[in-house]
Amino acid sequence: MTAETVLRRRCGRSTLLAHRSALALAVFGAAGYRRRVDTGSNAAIVLLAITVTAVVLAFFAVDTLKNAPWRFVTIASIALLSVVLEALVRRTGRVRPTAPAGANLPT
Numbered sequence: 009m010t011a012e013t014v015l016r017r018r019c020g021r022s023t024l025l026a027h028r029s030a031l032a033l034a035v036f037g038a039a040g041y042r043r044r045v046d047t048g049s050n051a052a053i054v055l056l057a058i059t060v061t062a063v064v065l066a067f068f069a070v071d072t073l074k075n076a077p078w079r080f081v082t083i084a085s086i087a088l089l090s091v092v093l094e095a096l097v098r099r100t101g102r103v104r105p106t107a108p109a110g111a112n113l114p115t
Contacts, residue, residue, distance in 0.1 A: 034065060
């Protein structure tokens with residue numbers, strides 16, 4: 009096994025972990041924007057953080073598409089499948105929306 013093979017394998021795993029981290033940041037950024045009134049956050053700062061994270065995700069996507077197209081297809085397929093399954097679950101009405109603690113919901 010050459011040093012180049014070892015480097016490729018190690019970078020591949022690191023890149024996948026970086027993708028996951030950036031995606032988690034995007035999700036938490038969106039949640040932070042939705043809860044900005046509750047937390048007292050500055051909307052401009054939260055939007056800047058979301059924008060920077062989106063740029064990082066775009067660079068990761070382009071890099072993955074260029075260097076590991078099958079990995080890109082796999083990630084995109086899983087993302088699409090999760091959106092479709094979520095839409096199906098919501099359409100069947102099996103998931104009730106959650107409410108804040110102490111809210112009175114009609115049954």
